[in-house]
Amino acid sequence: MLELYGTKLESRLLLGTARYPSPAVLTEAVRAARAEVVTVALRRESGGERRGEGFWSIIRGLNARVLPNTAGCHSVKEAVTTAHMAREVFATTWIKLEVIGEDDTLQPDPFGLAEAARLLCAEGFEVFPYTTEDLVVAERLLSAGCRVLMPWGSPIGSGRGLNNLFGLTALRAHFPAVPLIIDAGIGVPSHAARALELGFDAVLINTAIAQARDPVGMAAAFAQAVEAGRAARLAGPIEPRDLAEPSTPVIGTAFRG
């Protein structure tokens, strides 16, 4: 079972809540995905204080644990302020920390991220940092007090899957005991299955489901892929080989034709 900051979860599929055709479709997609955690952007949805109340009451009604995020924040100060607001609105110490460093790729700013993580962890937040596959940054985040990491697969919304397999598998091998959730760039269910097969603990999906032609159908497909990937990981995949190895030995059989 997946455990994030002491919370046990059955589902290894976390969902973002942005860019769905409507809140009703979002609600059905969350149900189809059997997701237990949804992330919600405070900054863009609110316009300040409690003005997004209509949307937030829909989010609260999803029957899922809310992981507020700081999407769209470019500085430590913005991210920390947004985290404070999120704690008020959703009454949770969980925060998915995003500090964006570059607008075209929405790539994390590792320096700002580490600093914001340090400040928020010291205040008692349980921080889920959106980071790259960089080992040194990961180390800094863990020493800042993070106990979960959310490395990207590829840039947010790009749908390119796991872009740097070597880096990601190195990260997994380097921190075997830290929950690692692939946070961005997953495009299709096979990407998600691959992430779980490689030993990642969970995936967070937004665009790939929200912008699919049928978000509810895609949510169900992702749920199956995540389950398959996890089951495969537990079942011990074979190692790839360079040469064929017949599954039925042929030497010694009576007839070959």
Added chain:
Amino acid sequence: MRVTVIGAGVAGLACALELAERGVSVEVLERGARLGAAGCSWYAGGMLAPWCELESSGPLIAQLGAESIPWWQERFPGAVVNGTLVVAHGRDAPEVAQFAGRTGHFERVGAEAIAALEPDLAGRFSHGLYFAEEAHLDPRAALAALAARLDELGTPVRFGVEVSSAFVGRRHVIDCTGLGARRELADLRGVKGEMLLLHLGELSLARPVRLLHPRIPVYVVPRAEGLFMVGATMIESDEDTRISARSMLELLSAAYALHPAFGEAEIAEIGTGVRAAFPDNLPRLRRRDGTLYVNGLYRHGFLIAPALARRAAAVLLEGRHFPELMNEDPPQRRLA
């Protein structure tokens, strides 16, 4: 039969006109002091784009919208069928493919066709989509035209009248007050929109142009006298607060990306409004305590108001029932 329509936004005026044209005695009450003063219709884009909207809206909106275009043309000469042009910059080509996959009634256009349609965009875009059957109008002129027609039919709009449908008494009531009906329709929510009016004499467009972008899709609608409407953001918020700096940056950057000449434009107006939407972003005709609520038009007010008005009149006068608008969860509501 005597009917009171509450709210003189596009939904209210369309409902009132539809009834008045059928000989019903109608009065229209509006809380604002003048047309457009207290609703979101004033800040609409005025695109009658049923097939573009298929990108995110499902077939019901397209069907209602396609039916509404002739209604507008018959009543307002400013409604012109001149198509919609959808373009994207080279690196956003996947956005065009995705948009094409979700919509219909378009032809693919290359650099030459784009230049022929919009000479001022020549050389700027190499691929796009052209939705020839779509129309656009200036929402403010259109509201004025509907109000003027109602005047002719002896149904002037009474402004500055704040009234809740419960207090109208024994007349039939159609409530078109958008978010104003929130107390009665608890599942309504607000979706804030922000828009700009830019003035630029040196550029002309013949039709709305949508610029696709993975994060900031935006449209520019030409209006009379060198004005261009740039819109519109979609923010989950119930309060009609002023535009944010971020939204302003996004809208201006997108206009600038469509054509750098917009960098020299004068900012003629900044507008914000809050659209009323139900959880599935689809409209409802909902009967409650003798009042017929026409609500949840979301960002499709001008696009679908005529079709909704027709149905509202049929509900009231002929006792008709429209499951796709009146049942709470009919199969027609679900996305494909």
